[in-house]
Amino acid sequence: MERVIYLVDMQSFYASIEKVIQPQLEDKPVVVAGDPKQRSGIILAACPVAKTYGVKAAEPLWKARAKCSTLHVVKPRMGLYIDISMQITRILEKYSDLVEVYSIDEQFVDVTHTVHLFKNKYYMANAIHDEILDTLGIESRIGIGPTKVLAKMACDHFAKKHPSGMYELTQESVQTDLWPLPIGALFGVGRRMESHFVRMGLHTIGSLANHPLIWIKKRFGINGEVLFRFSHGIDPSPVTKRTHVKQKAIGHHMTLPKDYVEKEAILVVLRELAEEVARRARKQHYLGSGISLYIRGHDFERHDGFKRQIKLAHPTALSDDIFQAAKQLFLDSWHHQPVRAVSVTLTQLEEKTTRQLSLFDDSIKKEALADVIDNIKETYGAASIIRASSLTEAGQAKIRADKIGGHWK
Numbered sequence: 001m002e003r004v005i006y007l008v009d010m011q012s013f014y015a016s017i018e019k020v021i022q023p024q025l026e027d028k029p030v031v032v033a034g035d036p037k038q039r040s041g042i043i044l045a046a047c048p049v050a051k052t053y054g055v056k057a058a059e060p061l062w063k064a065r066a067k068c069s070t071l072h073v074v075k076p077r078m079g080l081y082i083d084i085s086m087q088i089t090r091i092l093e094k095y096s097d098l099v100e101v102y103s104i105d106e107q108f109v110d111v112t113h114t115v116h117l118f119k120n121k122y123y124m125a126n127a128i129h130d131e132i133l134d135t136l137g138i139e140s141r142i143g144i145g146p147t148k149v150l151a152k153m154a155c156d157h158f159a160k161k162h163p164s165g166m167y168e169l170t171q172e173s174v175q176t177d178l179w180p181l182p183i184g185a186l187f188g189v190g191r192r193m194e195s196h197f198v199r200m201g202l203h204t205i206g207s208l209a210n211h212p213l214i215w216i217k218k219r220f221g222i223n224g225e226v227l228f229r230f231s232h233g234i235d236p237s238p239v240t241k242r243t244h245v246k247q248k249a250i251g252h253h254m255t256l257p258k259d260y261v262e263k264e265a266i267l268v269v270l271r272e273l274a275e276e277v278a279r280r281a282r283k284q285h286y287l288g289s290g291i292s293l294y295i296r297g298h299d300f301e302r303h304d305g306f307k308r309q310i311k312l313a314h315p316t317a318l319s320d321d322i323f324q325a326a327k328q329l330f331l332d333s334w335h336h337q338p339v340r341a342v343s344v345t346l347t348q349l350e351e352k353t354t355r356q357l358s359l360f361d362d363s364i365k366k367e368a369l370a371d372v373i374d375n376i377k378e379t380y381g382a383a384s385i386i387r388a389s390s391l392t393e394a395g396q397a398k399i400r401a402d403k404i405g406g407h408w409k
């Protein structure tokens with residue numbers, strides 16, 4: 001049975017959120033950007049109005065200001081954006097239980113087994129678009145395809161440019177729609193692979209698709225074979241739930257708005273991830289004795305990330321224990337390469353009641369305190385208590401939960 005997969009992408013995600021929260025900015029050129037004095041003075045998101053001035057994401061702030069003197073610059077609030085991203089996941093989960101969070105503003109939904117509830121797949125996609133818009137005020141674009149790679153490319157190369165914000169790539173349209181595109185447009189082809197292919201005379205996706213596979217394999221191994229398959233729209237990888245961790249592990253992942261290079265900034269993120277993991281473990285009455293850390297660098301092709309694990313002496317659900325372990329793993333393996341994404345996971349879970357009480361540490365007291373904090377957060381919102389370290393620029397946990405409550409119904 002051919003699958004029906006959507007890739008749902010939010011338009012100018014960060015800037016759109018800011019416009020919903022600050023309606024006075026609605027028709028103004030708005031960008032979300034870091035501190036202009038720092039390396040982070042880079043545009044993370046530009047709203048459609050700013051784009052009409054030629055302002056683009058990833059360009060330095062000074063350049064954007066030169067193009068548009070009336071530019072409104074808003075500082076990023078990652079915690080808030082992550083929170084909205086999670087609300088979008090919850091909306092998508094009404095349409096299918098197979099939702100995979102691909103990045104903060106892109107999620108895959110496999111609707112193969114639920115699409116029959118709607119007139120057709122386009123009506124269903126429209127319903128998703130409208131519900132996100134009505135609930136959160138954010139425009140989305142949807143790529144449709146029988147595989148993840150086709151849904152993704154349908155979105156990136158067509159839906160975003162299409163007035164309807166929607167586009168479908170089928171196995172049949174691969175040849176006419178996809179093959180004429182430059183090789184760099186093929187999902188998975190980074191700048192390095194692009195120059196390799198171009199040097200071989202493979203300028204378009206079609207030229208790769210029609211190149212003998214045996215040569216591609218010889219030159220690039222398994223990676224080349226995967227890209228060759230992508231050029232034909234072939235991608236058997238399933239849409240896998242990434243939001244609800246089945247009780248074997250509790251993890252939290254964060255893709256950063258830019259590459260982080262300072263140790264202190266990365267440690268702030270690690271602490272926030274550890275707190276979120278610990279909070280969820282406590283809420284579900286779990287303790288875990290394994291901690292794993294995953295760091296992804298900025299160059300996916302060069303595999304400059306790493307994954308490390310450690311086993312603790314005692315099972316825990318305390319953020320400080322988790323943080324200290326993650327920090328140790330990080331410092332042991334990090335060689336100052338830029339960091340793009342981080343996850344911290346608590347593994348080897350057990351029910352809290354089965355634990356032997358350790359009377360020789362003060363973990364009972366710490367747990368009692370943690371419970372109090374959890375309760376305050378549940379009652380007054382996640383932003384009611386945050387660590388001082390989260391108030392630094394690197395802090396991602398500045399969740400303006402109460403503010404969202406005030407502006408969204």
Ligand SMILES: [Mg+2]
Nearest residue numbers: 009010011105
């Ligand atoms: Mg987007």
